[in-house]
Amino acid sequence: MYDMRLTERVLDTETDKPKITAKGVQVYYGDTHAIKDVNVDIADKTVTAFIGPSGCGKSTFLRCLNRMNDTISIARVEGDIRIDGEDIYDKRVDPVQLRAKVGMVFQKPNPFPKSIYDNVAYGPRIHGLSRNKSDLDEIVENALRRAALWDEAKDRLSQPGTGLSGGQQQRLCIARAVATAPEILLMDEPCSALDPIATAQVEELIDELRQSYSVVIVTHSMQQAARVSQKTAFFHLGHLVEYGETGKIFTSPEDPRTESYISGRIG
Amino acid sequence: MTDATANTAPAGAGQGSLLIKDSRTAKRNGAEGRFKMYGLIAVCIGIAMLILLLTSILTSGLSAFWQTTIQIEVTLPEEKLDKSGVRDPEVMAKVTTFGYAPLLRDGLEATIAANGIETELSAKDAAELISDESVAQLRNRVLRNPDLIGQTVSVEVMASGRIDGFYKGRVTYASAERDTNISPAQLQLAEALEDKGLLNTSFNWLFLTAPDASDTRPEAAGLGVAILGSLYMMLIVLVLALPIGVAASVYLEEFAPQNRWTDLVEVNISNLAAVPSIVFGILGLAIFINFAGLPQSAPIVGGLVLTLMTLPTIIIATRAALKSVPPSIRDAALGLGASRMQSVFHHVLPLAMPGILTGTILGLAQALGETAPLLLIGMVAFVREYPEAPWEGGLFDPATALPVQVFNWTQRSDPAFVERASGAIIVLLVFLLLMNLTAIFLRRRFERRW
Structure with missing residues (x-):
């Protein structure tokens, strides 16, 4: 089902300036220390996968990158996270503006109970990305095409997004995120609610999105991480245990914990 | 079901043939059967009470919607009603109901004679068949339409409360004695x-x-002012x-920080919902009437008091409705760069x-x-x-207001007011039914799946 194209990667990201840099990130939920001193550089136009057992903090860390943790009142984030060199936790940064730049796709497909068109058009509308109706039509069409949903959805744009199948809904959510023209796309286990065929479609899509965005994906499936990502970070109990080229992590991990996880002994 | 769970029970419980119910299964099934029966009995009692209530109100109140007329x-003579002859309503208004009463009396006498009915009653006694209110109605009619003066018109007048009661079974020959x-x-x-088709x-x-x-004219008592007031x-x-x-x-659900103050506000709102309504009446009396100087018996004061009383209910219902919106919808909106307010107003609130x-x-x-608080702010007045x-x-x-009118009428001595009060209850119930139907309709209309 997966052609070899996905495994023949061009890995020349080391020389580029990183898109996101995180230094000494700590996250607390009340008294729980969820993320312990994470340092990571995420490159532009790359797919970076966060893997690790349940509760290891990979989703929590992902949500730090667009300050979604702000919506949880007991969460506290410390450390330094920069996008293009700008501290996103700076007092002057408005999280709303940040989230327009850093799009997010959630674990469970969560389309708005509105039409397919309105779902995709919502972001551009609130950010004023279109001057007129035909502009907006174009943005919606492009976003749906990028999410490989155009052919299935073009005749039913006015129908509710919640009427689509699970896989289509998730692609709709991706289209919705893409329509806002973000620079970074965060995906929190985007395929966990999908069947294998829908998963394959979304994975293909992720590989294409890499052309334009820096994609960070949290996944439970090591196979998925191996298939779609160029860089992989392994989280365990709130620590970033190992971070490097996906090929290297899966073939010759340095840390014994990574090796145990990958070979299925922990997790 | 029970057999399947019995099979997963620890060793020993599931031993033996599945075709024979063991004692535990029989006991469980028995308990379940009994519970269903209790529930059914409770439902039946409830329905029976409701039917009893409705029949008692309907039987005593439905007749209020019918009125006996004669x-x-x-004859409307000009020399009595408009001596000036200019038909100026202001001049004509000087003739009071005392001027009109003899006309009705004479009219009834003439009608009786014209139809060949024999009665030993004097014209005055016969006129007691007609409601006192009819005189005022006739006067209003003439004032509205002065051209009637000088003509002989056929009018339909209300029968008095006793005659009305006679046709509704409230008055009999025995009671009339x-x-x-x-x-x-x-x-x-x-x-x-009635035989001549005139009644x-x-x-x-x-x-x-x-x-x-x-009190003396139950047949004329209506709900107009009460309905308007309500x-x-x-x-x-x-x-x-x-x-x-x-x-x-x-604000409380989506924006307020989670701290002790918010908790305090929440607890107090829940408490307010449980405060007896008469307390709100005292509050209204003290603040709106005595302190703010608003008029007594006025809908504005009643409305303010009822607003205070309704607020906790609305807040609690609204917060429950907001809570039931899945958080994933908020995440989706926030994740797209919507502000808190945009996510609330574009997605959560709809x-x-x-x-x-x-x-x-x-x-x-x-x-x-609600009746009690309205009594305290003077809405029980005769208006x-x-x-x-x-x-x-x-x-x-x-x-x-409607419920206050019910309360008011039940206190009057004439039994005709029992009918009126029950009729008012029916009107109130119809309004409540209509409101609840609207609620159901709106819920169906706006309900969406996610």
Whole structure:
């Protein structure tokens, strides 16, 4: 089902300036220390996968990158996270503006109970990305095409997004995120609610999105991480245990914990 | 089901043939059967009580919607009603109901004679068949239409409360013997008029439109002022409680920081919902009437008091509706770079709308049926004048309210008011039913899946 194209990667990201840099990130939920001193550089136009057992903090860390943790009142984030060199936790940064730049796709497909068109058009509308109706039509069409949903959805744009199948809904959510023209796309286990065929479609899509965005994906499936990502970070109990080229992590991990996880002994 | 769970039980419990029920299974099934029966009995008792209540109200109240009337020919002489002959309503208004009463009496006498009915009653006694209210009605009719003067017109006048009661089974020949207000001879006359087709029963629109009437004229007492008063108060409650309640809930649910102050506010709102309504009446009396100096008996004060009373209900319902919107919708909106307010107003609030509307309407229905606080702010007064339209200051005019009118009528001595009170309860119940139907309709209409 997966052609070899996905495994023949061009890995020349080391020389580029990183898109996101995180230094000494700590996250607390009340008294729980969820993320312990994470340092990571995420490159532009790359797919970076966060893997690790349940509760290891990979989703929590992902949500730090667009300050979604702000919506949880007991969460506290410390450390330094920069996008293009700008501290996103700076007092002057408005999280709303940040989230327009850093799009997010959630674990469970969560389309708005509105039409397919309105779902995709919502972001551009609130950010004023279109001057007129035909502009907006174009943005919606492009976003749906990028999410490989155009052919299935073009005749039913006015129908509710919640009427689509699970896989289509998730692609709709991706289209919705893409329509806002973000620079970074965060995906929190985007395929966990999908069947294998829908998963394959979304994975293909992720590989294409890499052309334009820096994609960070949290996944439970090591196979998925191996298939779609160029860089992989392994989280365990709130620590970033190992971070490097996906090929290297899966073939010759340095840390014994990574090796145990990958070979299925922990997790 | 039970067999399957028995199989997964620890070793020993599931031993033996599945075809034979073991004692535990039989016991469990027995308990389940008994529980279902208790539930069924409870439901049946509830339904029986409801049927009993409705039948008792309907049997004693439905007749209020019918009124016995007498058809008589009345001559309207110019020399008595408009000596000047200019037909100026202001001049004509100088002739009071005392000027009109003899006309009706003569008209009835003439009608009786013209139809060949024999009666030993004097004209004065015969006129007691006619409601005192009819005189005022005739006068109003002539004042509205002065061209009638000089003609002989056929008018349909209300029969008096006793005659009306005779056709509704409340008055009999036996009771008339003991009654100073009616005699058997008068009942005979009524029957004779009925035989000639002059005494009829028709739908009583005046019951819904007329104002209240005094103790001696139950047949003329209507709900007009009470319905208007209730309507005005509902208007005030809707206009005040809905925006304030929704704004408070949205703030508490979506924006307020989680701290001790918010908790305190929450606890107090829940407590307010449980405060007896009469306490709100005392509050209204102290603040709105004694302190703010608003008029007594006015719908504005009633509306404000009922707003205070309804607010907690609306806030609690709205918060429940907001809570039921899945957090993933908020995440989706925030993840796209929507602000908090955009996520609330574009997504959360529309999805919570059916719940909010249902809660609001139920709150309004509760307010519509509320009596106690209105008694304290003087809405139990006897009001004959309709309040003006709201834009003409009608909210400050004295009015009464439906449940208060019921309370008022049940205290009067004439048994005809029992019928009126029950009729008023039916009107109140119809309004409540309509409101609840609206709530159901709105919920169906706005309900969406996610």
